[in-house]
Amino acid sequence: MATEIGDGTNTLFWKDRWLLGQRIEDLSPVLASMVPGRFANRRTVNDAISNMAWIRDIHGEATPEVIAEFLKLCDIIDQVELQPDTPDRHTWRFSTSGQYTAKSAYDTLFLGSVPFEPWERVWKSWAPGKCHFFLWLAVHRRCWTADRLR
Missing domain, CATH: 1.10.150 (DNA polymerase; domain 1)
Known part of the structure; x- marks a missing residue:
């Protein structure tokens, strides 16, 4: 503000x-x-x-x-x-109108972030939900594998 x-x-x-x-x-x-x-x-x-x-x-x-x-x-x-x-x-500094909206707050969360374009490949595939979730974590390097635990 x-x-x-x-x-x-x-x-x-x-x-x-x-x-x-x-x-x-x-x-x-x-x-x-x-x-x-x-x-x-x-x-x-x-x-x-x-x-x-x-x-x-x-x-x-x-x-x-x-x-x-x-x-x-x-x-x-x-x-x-x-x-x-x-x-x-x-x-509100993060909207052109100066009005706070939930959308402007949500958009502010992603300022400077790098979008992941092939998200549809992950979430629209026919794999089970747990596979979607695991693949999403793997793509974003969030799996706790042995090399990350050191």
Whole structure:
């Protein structure tokens, strides 16, 4: 999912991809690991930005790495402007319409995969089902033969 921020009431600050198209965890992994789940799973962008509550969510030791990530995140968040009367917009990145469908999710599973063209030879043959299954495993090198067990 990709998110365009409007008023920030429908987007989770720590979990959703709303800041530069990424999650806070992607931008500042060490800092994000210091936020307990009870805050990370509930804090909206509106709550976090309007009263700077996101800073109070961070618990733990302030190491130099944490401070560097904190300052970087502060600079990025200072650029964000909420639009009070505009709802947040969540779009599915894997379809042209931006709408989630089961088909688009299924197609996403196969992005970058190599199709096996002669599948009909395997599944449309007159062999018993267990032979179909064994042949399918063999073609995809998924049989646990002696050479694979080493």
